[in-house]
Amino acid sequence: MNVVKASVCPLDCPDTCSLSVTVDGDRILAVRGSEANPYTRGVLCNKVTRYYPEFVHGEGRLRTPLKRIGAKGEGRFARISWEEALDVIHARFIEVIETHGAQAILPLNYAGPHGMLAYGSMDLRFFHKLGASLLERRPLCGGIRTEAYVGTFGATPGMPPEQLAEAKLIIIWGNNVTCSNLHFMPLINEAKKKGATLVVVDPRRVKVAQQADLHLPLRPGTDVILAWAVTAELERRGGLDEAFIAEHVHGFDAYMEQARALPLDEAARICGVPTADITRLAELYHALSPAAISVGNGLERNQNGGSGIRAIFALPALAGKFGVRGGGLVNGAGYAFAKTPARLQRPDLVPEGTRTLNIVDVGRHLLDETLAPPIKALFFYNHNPLIVHPDQNRMKQGLAREDLFTVGCDVVMTDSIAYADIVLPACSHFEHDEIFPAYGQQWLQRAEPVIPPVGESLPNTEIFRRLAACFGFDDAAFTADDAQLMDDAFDGSDERMQGHRPSRIPTDRALAMTYQGHEAVLFGNVFPATPSGKVELASGYLAEKYDALLPRYRPYEAPYALTLISPASDKRITSTFGGLKFSDETPPLDMHPDDAAARGLRDGMRVRVWNERGEVHLPLRITDAVRPGVVCSLKGAWLRTSDNGQTVSALAPGHHADISEGACYNDTRVEVALFPANGN
Numbered sequence: 001m002n003v004v005k006a007s008v009c010p011l012d013c014p015d016t017c018s019l020s021v022t023v024d025g026d027r028i029l030a031v032r033g034s035e036a037n038p039y040t041r042g043v044l045c046n047k048v049t050r051y052y053p054e055f056v057h058g059e060g061r062l063r064t065p066l067k068r069i070g071a072k073g074e075g076r077f078a079r080i081s082w083e084e085a086l087d088v089i090h091a092r093f094i095e096v097i098e099t100h101g102a103q104a105i106l107p108l109n110y111a112g113p114h115g116m117l118a119y120g121s122m123d124l125r126f127f128h129k130l131g132a133s134l135l136e137r138r139p140l141c142g143g144i145r146t147e148a149y150v151g152t153f154g155a156t157p158g159m160p161p162e163q164l165a166e167a168k169l170i171i172i173w174g175n176n177v178t179c180s181n182l183h184f185m186p187l188i189n190e191a192k193k194k195g196a197t198l199v200v201v202d203p204r205r206v207k208v209a210q211q212a213d214l215h216l217p218l219r220p221g222t223d224v225i226l227a228w229a230v231t232a233e234l235e236r237r238g239g240l241d242e243a244f245i246a247e248h249v250h251g252f253d254a255y256m257e258q259a260r261a262l263p264l265d266e267a268a269r270i271c272g273v274p275t276a277d278i279t280r281l282a283e284l285y286h287a288l289s290p291a292a293i294s295v296g297n298g299l300e301r302n303q304n305g306g307s308g309i310r311a312i313f314a315l316p317a318l319a320g321k322f323g324v325r326g327g328g329l330v331n332g333a334g335y336a337f338a339k340t341p342a343r344l345q346r347p348d349l350v351p352e353g354t355r356t357l358n359i360v361d362v363g364r365h366l367l368d369e370t371l372a373p374p375i376k377a378l379f380f381y382n383h384n385p386l387i388v389h390p391d392q393n394r395m396k397q398g399l400a401r402e403d404l405f406t407v408g409c410d411v412v413m414t415d416s417i418a419y420a421d422i423v424l425p426a427c428s429h430f431e432h433d434e435i436f437p438a439y440g441q442q443w444l445q446r447a448e449p450v451i452p453p454v455g456e457s458l459p460n461t462e463i464f465r466r467l468a469a470c471f472g473f474d475d476a477a478f479t480a481d482d483a484q485l486m487d488d489a490f491d492g493s494d495e496r497m498q499g500h501r502p503s504r505i506p507t508d509r510a511l512a513m514t515y516q517g518h519e520a521v522l523f524g525n526v527f528p529a530t531p532s533g534k535v536e537l538a539s540g541y542l543a544e545k546y547d548a549l550l551p552r553y554r555p556y557e558a559p560y561a562l563t564l565i566s567p568a569s570d571k572r573i574t575s576t577f578g579g580l581k582f583s584d585e586t587p588p589l590d591m592h593p594d595d596a597a598a599r600g601l602r603d604g605m606r607v608r609v610w611n612e613r614g615e616v617h618l619p620l621r622i623t624d625a626v627r628p629g630v631v632c633s634l635k636g637a638w639l640r641t642s643d644n645g646q647t648v649s650a651l652a653p654g655h656h657a658d659i660s661e662g663a664c665y666n667d668t669r670v671e672v673a674l675f676p677a678n679g680n
Contacts, residue, residue, distance in 0.1 A: 002029065005450040006036060006507045009048055010113040010429040011573040014333070014440020015183050017044050018510060021430065021450045028053045028430060028451060037510040039162060039441045045182050047570065051577045055428070056454065060412040060579045062425035063455025072400045075418035082456065082466070085422050089379075090470040092405045092421075093130070096376045102131030103355055104376040108362060110137055112382035112410070112576065115434035115447075116489040117482060119382065121344050122464040128349035129473050133375075134356040136661075140388070142439070144300035144662035147546075148309040149332050151539035151659070154529025157513075157520040158332035159292060160442045165190040166326030169288035171199045171281075173312055174223065175296025178207040179568045181440060184294065197284055201226065202298070203565060204590075204632060205625040214280055217627040219272040220563050220666040223299045223308030224553050227315060228259040229267035230282045234319055235260070239286035241320025248523065249317050250530070251538025254550055259311075272627065285319055290326035298567055301666040306542075306659030307551030317535040323523040336442040336513040336520060338494035344485065346477055360663045363391050364654060366398025381409035381426065381460065386416040387575040387638055390652035390663055393614050396645075409463065412579055415639045425457040432459035433482040435489060435502060442520065443510035446486070446503070461485060546659040554658075558669035560611055562595065562631050565666050566648045569634035578638040586641045588621040590632040591672065596622045599672060606675040609633075611668070614650030617643055617675050631672060635665075 007019040018037035022030040031052045033044035055061075065085035070076025096104050107127045113119055127134075138146060149158075164170060164187040177184040185208070192198060192211075200209040201216045201223070209215040218226055234240055235256070245252050268275040285291055293316065299308050313329060321327045342348070357365055362385065365371055366378075378399075389395045399406065399419035408420030411428050431453045436445045453459075458466075461482055468478035480488070486503040496513045505511055515525045522528075530536045543549035569587070572578050589609060591601070601607060603622040608615055609631070618633055626632050633648050641647065652665045 006034060006447070007430060007450050008434070008436045008445045008447045009044070010115050010118070010434065010436065011048070011576055012111045012114060013573055014181055014438060015040055016114065016436050016438035016441065016445065017048070018445060019044070023450050026451050026454075028056050036508055037443050037445060039443055040183055043183060043186070047572065047577060051580055051582070054580055055412065055577060056430060058580065061454060062410060062413055062417075062423060063457065064425060065456065066423035068421045072402065072419045073396070075413070077423060085424060086466055086470050088422055089407055089467065093377060096405065100373040100376050103133045104373040105130065105132040106357065106362070106375050106378050107132055107135055108359070108378055108380035108383060108385060109135070110140060110359065110383040110388070113429055115429060115436050116344065117434050117485050118429065118432075118460045121485045121489070122461040122468070122478070122480070123381070124345040125349060125477050126464045126468050126473065128346055129468070129478075130471065131351045131354060134350065134354055135359055136356050137359050139656070139660050139662040140359045141663065142297055143660040144305045144657050145295065145297055145309050145331070147542065147660040148306050148313060151542035152310055152313045152530075152536055153332065153522070155335045156332065156522065156526050156529045157336035157442065158329040158522055159326070160333070160519045161187060161330050161440065163326045163519065164188060164292055164330060167191050167196055167290045167292040169197050169199070169284055169291040171201065171285075171291070171293040172208055173201040173293060173295050174299030175294050176202070176206045176208070176298065176567055177294075179570045180296065181294070197288060199281060199284065203627050203630050204567070214277060214284070216273045216277050216281065219270070219627070220565055220630065221302035221304050221308075221556055222271045224304050224311045224551050225262065225267050226271045226273070226278065227308065227311030228262065229264055229271070229278050230285065230315065231256070231259040231311070231318060233264065233279055233282035234286055237282060237286050239282065240318050244320040244322075245318060248534050250532045250534040250536045251550070255314065255537035258550060258552075272629070285315065289321060290324050291316070291319070291321045292326055292328065292330055294330040298666070300657065300662060302664050303556055303655065303657050303667055304553055305657040305662060305664070306546075306548065307553060310537075310551045314535075314537050317537070323521065325519070325521055328522050333442050334437065334439045336496070337437040337444060338491040338496045339437060339489060340491050341489075344489045349477070358661050360390065360654065360656065360661065363389055363395035363398050366401065366404065367394060375404065377405040379407040379409070380416060384410075384414045384416045384575045386419070387414070387578065387636065387647065387649060390649060390665060391613055391654040392646060392650035392652075394654070409460070411457070414575070414579060424463055425455060426463065427453050427457045427459045431457065432461070433486070435486045435505070442513040444505065444513060445510045446505040446507055448507055542659055548659050552658065556667050560669035560671045561629070562670050562672060563629060563666065564609065564648065564651060564668040564670045565630060565632050566635040566652070566668070567632065569636050572636040575636040575638065578636050579640075584640060586618060587634045587637050589618040589672070590621050590623050590626045592624060592626050592628045592630070593622050594628045595631070596620070601672070601674060607672050608675045609651065609670050609672050611651050611670050613653070614646045615644070616646050616648055616650060631670065
């Protein structure tokens with residue numbers, strides 16, 4: 001008999017939709033959107049509704065622990081018991097600790113699921129107590145924007161997205177909302193029906209840009225120049241709010257010296273957009289209020305990423321756009337929640353002096369013979385590093401090391417799992433208790449299992465409880481059940497929890513994060529949490545951590561003419577769902593007609609895309625939706641789509657951005673030519 005149960009989407013997406021799941025016994029039949037979350041309002045993306053049942057029950061699902069019996073990467077395994085799997089991990093970890101020390105063990109995890117328990121709870125307690133190397137995860141994606149926000153405003157929430165409907169001007173800057181922020185679109189459309197103006201800043205003419213009143217297809221990595229140019233133009237037009245700046249802005253004079261430095265024509269040349277479009281954007285931002293800006297993650301992925309985001313974040317402070325509903329920034333949603341991560345993750349268990357490794361650098365570290373201690377054991381979970389990390393071929397070489405003991409834990413067999421010595425089957429989020437904040441909206445949700453665990457799979461929390469027991473970690477921190485972990489994750493006494501114990505939040509509705517019963521309005525009922533209590537355009541926090549007191553611009557030089565960007569796909573969430581049958585198709589390379597003509601290329605040809613790190617063979621799609629000098633192929637495709645075992649991640653560089661030491665995918669420079677095997 002079919003039953004409909006409430007759940008929540010855990011995938012790496014800002015929306016965190018509420019779900020209605022139709023189940024028959026232990027099988028999921030259908031996944032639909034529900035009305036439990038007023039923001040997502042029953043609307044769900046096609047990839048979740050279409051592919052989740054196959055993801056949970058398909059042939060790629062991991063159902064039992066496994067041990068490797070073939071070469072690393074070959075994907076040949078034999079079934080073993082949980083007892084044997086945990087015994088092997090215990091024995092090999094002890095061997096590494098006795099020979100090299102606990103820091104030779106590295107956990108490698110990221111954002112496969114976004115629930116608080118699966119993302120980082122009992123697992124981090126275990127690795128902290130073990131003394132393993134710490135992993136700084138945020139630089140891979142989102143860390144640059146997060147640090148830019150904290151450095152400018154502190155840990156305080158920005159505008160809830162629902163207020164977009166009240167804006168007179170909406171600027172979507174580096175945010176492909178139809179793929180990555182689906183529920184923005186009804187709000188944008190509602191605002192436009194009331195006469196709002198829409199501006200999109202993006203190197204591609206994405207779907208939302210087709211509806212824009214103004215589209216600025218700037219060169220990747222030049223966002224800081226564009227934001228400075230708009231700032232300088234606002235000043236020339238008398239568009240700066242001097243009273244607000246005097247009371248609420250720190251570092252104005254030093255910041256404006258930078259913004260005024262380039263003539264408008266030179267700024268337009270660097271950005272690759274017409275001067276008239278920059279002046280038009282400044283005119284609109286001066287004239288229209290409330291004015292809302294949504295800054296996406298796409299523009300952070302270059303060496304100027306932090307500076308670009310900080311310069312955009314400065315605009316509403318300089319123009320006095322805060323303090324009203326629908327005005328300011330649709331960013332910082334994660335700070336709306338009464339989270340208590342230290343209580344959940346227990347960093348106090350970390351031995352003094354434990355090193356921290358940047359997730360972006362793991363591929364390099366795996367091959368670094370001078371690293372002391374070397375990485376001798378790797379445990380990856382919630383993550384598909386071979387597909388997601390930059391410099392894919394170096395990561396592949398590292399994972400192939402025979403002396404590297406590797407544990408892989410996931411819901412399905414991924415390209416990375418094929419390199420593991422021991423494989424642990426994890427539950428999908430439909431099979432365990434979980435609690436969900438969000439990074440793009442301000443509603444807290446809880447979910448219970450809708451089906452029992454598939455096969456012998458276990459929740460991450462239980463896997464690490466069992467591992468902790470193997471190592472003799474038996475105090476209360478390691479025996480806490482999932483309900484206790486939820487209660488550890490949030491401050492139940494905070495007014496935003498409205499008297500709810502976190503583990504008892506109803507599953508059929510979402511809990512609004514409000515302040516005295518009202519949505520957050522920055523400079524209305526919430527204020528900057530910076531040391532100065534002001535908007536810090538000159539940030540002591542960022543100066544101390546990254547030597548980045550002020551934003552700056554550094555041109556990126558490379559011996560290749562084209563910039564490759566790899567935005568989100570409408571078929572995958574990062575690499576999730578990449579192993580399903582529908583994903584066998586090789587993603588195309590989009591190229592502007594002028595660039596294609598200069599290389600003698602025609603639509604439909606198979607082309608070779610290469611640089612010094614690798615090469616990828618892709619079908620060519622000629623389109624003016626990408627600007628000249630930029631080519632585009634969507635991220636997250638698995639190796640099964642490749643004829644030479646490389647995807648676009650193989651071409652991405654491993655250097656760091658200006659803050660957060662973040663990944664620089666959009667600094668990828670390539671050349672493109674006809675693939676020799678093509679007979680056209």
